[in-house]
Amino acid sequence: MERIFDNHFHLNFHNDYMNSVMIFRKAGGTSLNLTNLPVHGDATSDHYANLYEKHIRMAKDVKERSGIDVIITIGPYPLDIFTLWKDISEGEEMAGKGIDLAVKLCREGKANAVGEIGRPHFPVDHEIIAACNRVMEYAFIQCSDSNIPVILHTEDLNADGAREIETMAVKNGMKPEMVVKHHAMPQALLLDSNLVFSVPANRSAIRDSMDSGKAFMLETDHINDPTNPGKYLPADAVPKRAEWIRQEFGEKGEKLLREAFFSIPERLFGENSFRI
Numbered sequence: 143m144e145r146i147f148d149n150h151f152h153l154n155f156h157n158d159y160m161n162s163v164m165i166f167r168k169a170g171g172t173s174l175n176l177t178n179l180p181v182h183g184d185a186t187s188d189h190y191a192n193l194y195e196k197h198i199r200m201a202k203d204v205k206e207r208s209g210i211d212v213i214i215t216i217g218p219y220p221l222d223i224f225t226l227w228k229d230i231s232e233g234e235e236m237a238g239k240g241i242d243l244a245v246k247l248c249r250e251g252k253a254n255a256v257g258e259i260g261r262p263h264f265p266v267d268h269e270i271i272a273a274c275n276r277v278m279e280y281a282f283i284q285c286s287d288s289n290i291p292v293i294l295h296t297e298d299l300n301a302d303g304a305r306e307i308e309t310m311a312v313k314n315g316m317k318p319e320m321v322v323k324h325h326a327m328p329q330a331l332l333l334d335s336n337l338v339f340s341v342p343a344n345r346s347a348i349r350d351s352m353d354s355g356k357a358f359m360l361e362t363d364h365i366n367d368p369t370n371p372g373k374y375l376p377a378d379a380v381p382k383r384a385e386w387i388r389q390e391f392g393e394k395g396e397k398l399l400r401e402a403f404f405s406i407p408e409r410l411f412g413e414n415s416f417r418i
Contacts, residue, residue: 145211145418147173147403148380149340150258150293150324150361154179155200162366162377163208169378170385172418173211173403175411176201177258177293177324179365180219185226190218190240198252211416213407214253215293216244220260223277224270234273238280245284254411256285257293258324264297278307279314286315291410293322304335320410325363331356338406343375343383352391357401360384 148166151174153159166174178197181189194216201212218240223233237259247253259281261274278294285292292311297303308318318336326339328350340359341351351358360383362375384403387395408416 145173145403145416146171146381146384147175147211147359147407147416148343148362148364149175149322149359149402149407150363151176151377152179152363152365153200153204154366155196157366157368159200159366160204160207162364163204163210165377166381167208167210169381171210171378171381173213173407173416174204175213175215175255175293175361175407176204177215178217180222182225185222185236187236189226189236190243194243194247194253198247211418213255213411213415215255215257216247216253217241217256217259217281217293218244218277219258220262220274220277220295223273224266230269230273234277237277241277241281241284245281245288245290248285248290249288254415255291255293255322256281257291257322258295259292260294260296262297263295275310279310282311282314282316282321285320286317289317289320291320291322292316293324295324298327299323299330299333299335299337301333304330304333304337308335308337322359322410324361326358328354331358338410343379345383345386348383348387352394352398357398357406359402359406 201214205212218237227233244256311318311321322338324340326341330339331351331354340361341347343360360380362379364374364377
């Protein structure tokens, strides 16, 4: 069986998450990078321990009931710093502890990557950006020793933004090739950057990204939210786009899919993380 890998997929453990999983599988999907959703509301000191435990338990259930491969990504969401805690200082401290626990679980083999971390994708005060950047740098330090991938949530990156993050990674011992910019726009592929880019699986983004001649991964950023089913791409978008890519681009498309589904994810997460 061929591998079809969605590099950024969310499931809400409060909803019928298996419905989205089975839609993905029925369309031909075989592998997911399951990234924890942020939880809103009052937070306690064991916030991330509880969040990761529920997420890892859900991932195990998905594996057992669907038979698909599940890459597990856990980490403090960038907005947590200023939405969950009484002030930014406390938010930064708790995010750091969330990084520590995520790295520990990755080292123990219970998770595969740290993320999605980073900074808000909309304008905020400089103080918030500075705190988020410090958390990002701390994650690079902690992940570099164990070669753990870091999945980033940031603003759409221009040349300066990509250079800033790559410099930040290198300065803190992190290989840029192990840093993934999630929800990357096609223009990011034109940048002189060693970061990994994961592109939304819609036709226009894929077509424009392929014009760059660079390798990239595919994602939906799907969330099983019955109150807003059209918020992000549907669960079956990556399998459907894979078939479209084959038909539309021939051998060039096959090369892209080999890179998106095999070469890049195996380098990031390890070949043994995939059964298919």
